[in-house]
Amino acid sequence: MSFQSIFCFCCIALSATFTLGQENTSPKQSSENLTGTWHCQFDSPFGLQTYHLHIAINDAGDATAHAEVDTRDEERKVEFVDVKVNNDSLSFAEVRQFGEREFRIEYSGERKGKDLAITRSFGERGGQESLATRELPKPPPKEDPAPVVEVKIDCLTKDAFEDSFLVGMAGDLPSRYSEEELKLAAEHFAAITPENCMKPERVHPAEDRWDFERTDALVEWAEKNDMTIHGHTLVWHAQTPNWFFEGRDPETIKRRMKQHIETLVGRHKGKLQSWDVVNEAINDGGNTETAKTENLRNSNWLQTLGPEFLTLAFKFARQADPDAVLYYNDYNIESGPKHASSMVLLERLLAEGAPIDAVGIQGHWRSGRVPFEDIEKAITDYASLGLKVSITELDVTIRGESGGQFGRRRFRNSAPPTVDDLNAQADDYARLFAIFKKHEDVIERVTFWGLNDRRTWRWGQHPLLFDGNNNVKPAYASIVAVADSDDDAAKRAPEPPKNVKIEEGGQGDYSAIVTEAPTLAGMTIYRPEDLSAFAGEKKLPVLLWGNGACANTTEEHKNFLNEIASHGFIILGIGPLDQLQQRNETSRQRTNSSQLVAALDWIIAQNADENSIYCGKIDTTKVAAMGMSCGGLQAIEISDDPRVTTTVVCNSGVLPSRSPMAAMPNLTKEDLKKFHGPVLYIMGGPSDIAYNNAMDDFSRVDHVPIVMTNLDVGHGGTYRRPHGGEYSSVALAWLNWQLKDDKASAKMFVGDDSQLKRDPDWTIDTKNLEQ
Numbered sequence: 001m002s003f004q005s006i007f008c009f010c011c012i013a014l015s016a017t018f019t020l021g022q023e024n025t026s027p028k029q030s031s032e033n034l035t036g037t038w039h040c041q042f043d044s045p046f047g048l049q050t051y052h053l054h055i056a057i058n059d060a061g062d063a064t065a066h067a068e069v070d071t072r073d074e075e076r077k078v079e080f081v082d083v084k085v086n087n088d089s090l091s092f093a094e095v096r097q098f099g100e101r102e103f104r105i106e107y108s109g110e111r112k113g114k115d116l117a118i119t120r121s122f123g124e125r126g127g128q129e130s131l132a133t134r135e136l137p138k139p140p141p142k143e144d145p146a147p148v149v150e151v152k153i154d155c156l157t158k159d160a161f162e163d164s165f166l167v168g169m170a171g172d173l174p175s176r177y178s179e180e181e182l183k184l185a186a187e188h189f190a191a192i193t194p195e196n197c198m199k200p201e202r203v204h205p206a207e208d209r210w211d212f213e214r215t216d217a218l219v220e221w222a223e224k225n226d227m228t229i230h231g232h233t234l235v236w237h238a239q240t241p242n243w244f245f246e247g248r249d250p251e252t253i254k255r256r257m258k259q260h261i262e263t264l265v266g267r268h269k270g271k272l273q274s275w276d277v278v279n280e281a282i283n284d285g286g287n288t289e290t291a292k293t294e295n296l297r298n299s300n301w302l303q304t305l306g307p308e309f310l311t312l313a314f315k316f317a318r319q320a321d322p323d324a325v326l327y328y329n330d331y332n333i334e335s336g337p338k339h340a341s342s343m344v345l346l347e348r349l350l351a352e353g354a355p356i357d358a359v360g361i362q363g364h365w366r367s368g369r370v371p372f373e374d375i376e377k378a379i380t381d382y383a384s385l386g387l388k389v390s391i392t393e394l395d396v397t398i399r400g401e402s403g404g405q406f407g408r409r410r411f412r413n414s415a416p417p418t419v420d421d422l423n424a425q426a427d428d429y430a431r432l433f434a435i436f437k438k439h440e441d442v443i444e445r446v447t448f449w450g451l452n453d454r455r456t457w458r459w460g461q462h463p464l465l466f467d468g469n470n471n472v473k474p475a476y477a478s479i480v481a482v483a484d485s486d487d488d489a490a491k492r493a494p495e496p497p498k499n500v501k502i503e504e505g506g507q508g509d510y511s512a513i514v515t516e517a518p519t520l521a522g523m524t525i526y527r528p529e530d531l532s533a534f535a536g537e538k539k540l541p542v543l544l545w546g547n548g549a550c551a552n553t554t555e556e557h558k559n560f561l562n563e564i565a566s567h568g569f570i571i572l573g574i575g576p577l578d579q580l581q582q583r584n585e586t587s588r589q590r591t592n593s594s595q596l597v598a599a600l601d602w603i604i605a606q607n608a609d610e611n612s613i614y615c616g617k618i619d620t621t622k623v624a625a626m627g628m629s630c631g632g633l634q635a636i637e638i639s640d641d642p643r644v645t646t647t648v649v650c651n652s653g654v655l656p657s658r659s660p661m662a663a664m665p666n667l668t669k670e671d672l673k674k675f676h677g678p679v680l681y682i683m684g685g686p687s688d689i690a691y692n693n694a695m696d697d698f699s700r701v702d703h704v705p706i707v708m709t710n711l712d713v714g715h716g717g718t719y720r721r722p723h724g725g726e727y728s729s730v731a732l733a734w735l736n737w738q739l740k741d742d743k744a745s746a747k748m749f750v751g752d753d754s755q756l757k758r759d760p761d762w763t764i765d766t767k768n769l770e771q
Contacts, residue, residue, distance in 0.1 A: 033111065034090050039136065040067075040118075051078070057085055065092045080107075147471035149419050153480055157465070158190035160483035161433075164440035166191040166228055168447035170393065171455060174221045175214055184470050185451055186225040191273075193230045193392070193447050194218050201239040204260055212267065219271055230392075230445065231268065231275040233329065234261050235313040237299030238280075245300045253304045258316045265320035274325035274444075276360060276392070277317045278310050282330055282345065286337030288608045294348065295341040310345070311354040318355040325444070329360030329392055334378035335371050335519075336605030346385055358444060360392035363432075364458075367396050367425045369598060371519040376435050377611070383442040391436065393449035395456060395463035396428050396475070417462045420585065425462070426474035433482040500580060502558050505529065506566025507723055514562060516577040520602050522595065524554050524573045524580060526565035531617050534568075539619035541739035542603055544596040544638070545573035546631025548651070550664065553579035553587040557628060560717075560724030560731075567732055569739075570618065572599040574631070593634040593665060596625065600643060622739040624648055626731075628717065629690065633665040640674035646738040647675060648731060650682045651717050653693025672697055678705040678769075680734045682727055685712030685763075698765065705768040707734075707749050711761060730756070 040051035053067040065080040083092040088111035096103045107120045115133050157167045168191030174182055175197075185192070196202055197214035204210055222229045235257065244256050265275060281302075283295045296302050301309040310328075317326050328349070333342040342359070349356050359382045361375070382389050398421045417425075436443050450456030454468035465476040498515065505511030510528030517525060527540065534540050543564065548556055553575035561571050574595050579587045600623060607618040625644045627635035632652025639647045654667045679701065683694050691710075698708045711718070711726055718725025733748035733755075748755045749766065756764040 034085060034088070034109070034116070055083075055090070061085065063090065063092075145469040145471075147467060147469070147473070148416055149422060149474060151472045151474055151477050153472055153477055155480050155483070156188050157476065157479055158188060160480045161437070161446075162190070164437055164483070165390075165443045166445040166447075168192055168228070168230065168445055169451050170195045170232075170447060170449045171451050172197040172214055173218055175217060177451075177455075180470060181451060181455065182221075184466065186227070188465075189227065189448075191228040191230060191445055191447060192218070192222050193232050195232075195449075196239075198231055198264065199233060199236065199239045200244070200260065201241055203264060205241055207243050207256065210263065215264075215268070219268055223271065228445075229268075229272045230390075230447065231265070231272045231324075232392075233276040233279040234264065234317060235277060235301060235309065236279040237297055237301060240300070245304055248304055250305055254312060257305075257309070257313065261313065261316040262320045265317055265324065269321045270323070272321070272324060274327060274358070275317055275321075276329040277313050277326045277356075279329045280331065281310060281328075282333065282338055282341050284332065284338065286341060287604075288337070291337035291340035291608060292344070293341060294345040295337070296345070307348075310349060311352045314349065314354040314356050325357045325388070326355060327358045327360045327390065327392070328356055329362065331362040331364055331393070333359075334361050335374040337608055339374070339378055339381070340608075343381060343385075346382070346387065350385060356387065358388035358390060360390050362449075363391040363394040364449070365396050365428070367398050367421070367428050368522040370396065370428045370432065370521065372431055372435065373518045375432070376439070379435070379439050379442055383439070388444045389439075389442050390445040390447065391432075391443070392445070392447050394432075394446060395449050395458055396425055396432070397458050397461035397463045398422075398425055420589070421462070422474045426478035429465075429475040430478040430482050433479045437482060498577060499529070500577070502562040503723060506563045508563065508566030508568065510566055510568050512562050512565040514558065514577065514580060517602075517606075520572070520599060522552070522574070522576055523599050524575050524577050526554075526561045526569075526571035526573065528565065528568060528570075531613060534617040538568075539617055540568060540570040541619050541622035541624070541735070542600065543569050543571040543624045543626055543735070544600060544635070545571055546591070546593065546596060546627030546634035547574055548629040548631055550591045550630035550634065551575065551587055552589040552591050553583055555580055555583055555587070557719045557724075559722065560719040560728055563723040563728045564732060564735065567736070569735065570603070570614075572596070572603060574634075591634075593637040596634060596638050597641060600641070604643075619739070621645070624735060624739060626650065628652065628719070629715070630664050632690075633667055636667060636671060636674060637665045640676065642676070644677060646677045646679070646734070648680045648682065648734065649694070649697075650727070650731075651684050651688055651690050651715050653681075653690045653695070653697045655693055656696070669697075669700055672701050673703070675701060675704045675706075678738055679707070680731075681706075681708045682717070682730055683708065683710045684714045684717055685710045687712065687714045689715045698767075702767065705770070706766070707769060708765040709749075709756060710763045726761070730762075 035055050035057050038053040038055065040053055041049065050070045051067045053065065055063065055065045057063045063083040063085045065083045067078045067080070069076050069078055078094055080092040080094055084090065089109065091108040093107065094105040105120060107118065109116050109118045161167050167189060169185060169189045170193040171177065171185065172195050173185060173192065194215065197218060202211065203215055219229060245253060281296055283297050286295050294307065296307060305312065314326055317324065328346065330342065332338050346356070346359065361378060379389050398417050436446055448464055450464050452466035452468060452470055453462045453464055456463055465473055467473055500514040502514055505513070510530065510533065512526060513529040515525050515527070516523070545554065545557070545561060547554055554561060554573040558580060561573060565571050574591045576586065603614065603618055604620045606612040606614040607616065607620055609615055623644050624646050625635040625638050626648040628650040629652050632649040633654065635647055635649060636654065638644065654669055654671060681694050681698065683691055685691065694708065698706060709730055718727045730748065733745040736742040736745040749764065750769060754764065756762045
């Protein structure tokens with residue numbers, strides 16, 4: 001995985017509570033009121049951390065700060081740097097060293113009356129504010145160790161699949177793991193991958209210095225517990241010390257690579273079953289053109305040794321241990337242009353005689369969006385080259401309100417998953433393991449990236465088989481059930497997507513259907529049924545649709561969306577197809593704008609995939625962000641994406657202050673600056689509850705063409721009317737104009753004699769509009 005050491009710092013922008021431990025009632029200079037001992041608590045992936053922070057200011061006004069830090073696993077001392085005081089404000093920094101990598105955590109504080117507002121941040125990952133008081137903090141409430149749902153298992157995963165493939169986990173065991181955790185690991189898993197301790201930065205920090213303490217301990221512990229060991233990783237662009245590349249002389253760097261591999265692999269020769277020889281050498285993303293190439297990452301290895309560095313690494317590893325299975329390991333190589341590039345790369349390595357044996361698909365996926373079809377195809381593609389496959393870093397994060405959102409600019413505390421969350425995750429894991437079992441002749445190993453939901457780089461997103469208290473989750477039972485199922489059932493091909501006809505396919509030139517795709521879970525697709533007409537110059541523009549109430553279904557808008565699709569558009573709407581006719585609890589699940597961006601990524605990849613029905617039929621340069629009410633805010637939220645051509649906001653507008661509703665995007669009027677293309681508002685007149693917000697939006701937007709249209713029908717619009725009612729003709733005219741360059745459609749909006757100006761039922765206001 002990329003940049004895995006970042007997991008150490010999840011704590012730096014989580015919940016913090018500061019209290020002053022020394023009451024002082026005598027009058028002092030304001031800066032002196034900052035002095036004393038403060039107690040700071042941080043919730044982290046590894047439990048509660050308590051900082052005992054001491055601030056002192058001398059007569060000259062110079063300040064110092066230090067702390068003792070208590071955690072579950074250690075006690076350490078911290079000397080803060082760059083301590084500065086300015087009247088009622090202060091700032092300081094904590095610097096932590098991991099190998100040769102230095103990380104800096106910034107703190108600032110300001111008096112607010114008798115309280116102290118503290119903010120801390122880590123680089124660009126945002127920060128969190130906390131109000132400090134003079135009272136000692138109350139002890140944190142005891143974490144409920146009970147599971148969200150009781151799960152009983154009859155068989156261990158490693159035993160369930162012992163005749164199919166190894167089931168493993170990752171971690172730098174046994175160091176800093178509790179006895180309970182070590183017992184859990186040894187009992188349930190048959191293989192182990194070191195998470196960090198064998199990476200170049202950790203094991204070989206300087207050319208003349210090695211640190212084998214943790215690697216040796218891991219090997220000894222694994223052998224004692226009869227676990228297979230997979231080495232991770234020998235050659236990687238990240239977490240590799242700069243000394244490897246000093247001087248930039250190719251022969252010197254080649255020698256350093258060889259000596260590193262010979263020493264590390266040779267030390268554990270015969271004890272490790274396999275190695276990730278090269279990790280993550282392919283660029284992210286890509287397009288139709290890069291898919292024809294290896295699209296290698298511009299790493300120090302590539303810059304100094306050229307593409308040959310991969311072949312060299314595999315040859316050096318084979319020389320160091322002729323019996324080890326040698327892997328190329330990467331993420332997202334199961335889908336899109338990156339998968340195509342991986343095939344180009346592997347074919348070249350094999351042609352050059354690189355002794356590569358297997359491919360590692362990392363498997364960092366998200367519940368509801370696991371690309372099952374792509375995964376299965378990737379396994380068969382790699383097998384066609386004569387290579388084995390492993391799923392090397394598996395985790396399936398939970399989506400929605402309890403998803404944690406690790407990696408966002410602002411960290412959030414981990415909300416417990418709901419039963420629905422856990423069941424959805426269990427279903428995804430079951431489908432994955434059904435694929436793995438189906439291809440057991442190719443799959444060597446399936447390794448979970450972590451032990452439990454606290455021992456994971458995706459802490460807060462509940463991605464693994466055990467919760468943070470080591471309780472078994474439904475996903476565990478669902479996996480075991482796959483192993484127990486009938487082999488023929490496991491090998492059955494997935495059912496083809498269902499197709500639904502709405503209003504006989506609409507009134508446009510292309511009879512529309514409503515469908516879904518296995519690799520775009522949680523989204524409904526509206527499109528022409530016959531795609532053969534869309535090739536060459538005629539292609540389908542893309543519409544991204546968010547629903548009213550940010551609901552997880554397009555049911556309310558199906559007539560409207562179906563009608564638009566029948567005029568030659570493809571619409572990707574939030575919500576599963578099974579909620580289209582009859583809604584249940586699933587329709588009330590929280591949705592977010594990132595689903596629209598993911599859908600756009602998906603359709604672009606499909607357009608480039610020769611095996612997709614959408615290949616070459618999508619106009620990926622013409623994209624509309626659209627939505628109604630809360631979904632309209634989702635459309636605004638993604639309007640800064642450079643791929644969005646136009647935005648259509650229906651019965652919606654940005655609130656004057658942040659919404660108290662958890663499900664609604666937290667936009668401000670500043671977000672209107674995200675518009676970079678023409679904007680259309682379709683509103684329901686003064687009786688529309690969003691009318692004032694929308695009219696205020698219109699008054700503020702001066703930097704792009706914008707049209708405000710109103711039909712006095714209220715907030716519900718005309719979506720449910722036959723073929724979407726009056727809204728459909730306005731939306732279609734706009735989309736034909738903006739996405740198909742149909743100048744005739746502009747007459748609906750442009751000029752004093754526009755069609756809407758002449759229509760007594762509609763009102764229209766425009767700015768910056770030219771035909």
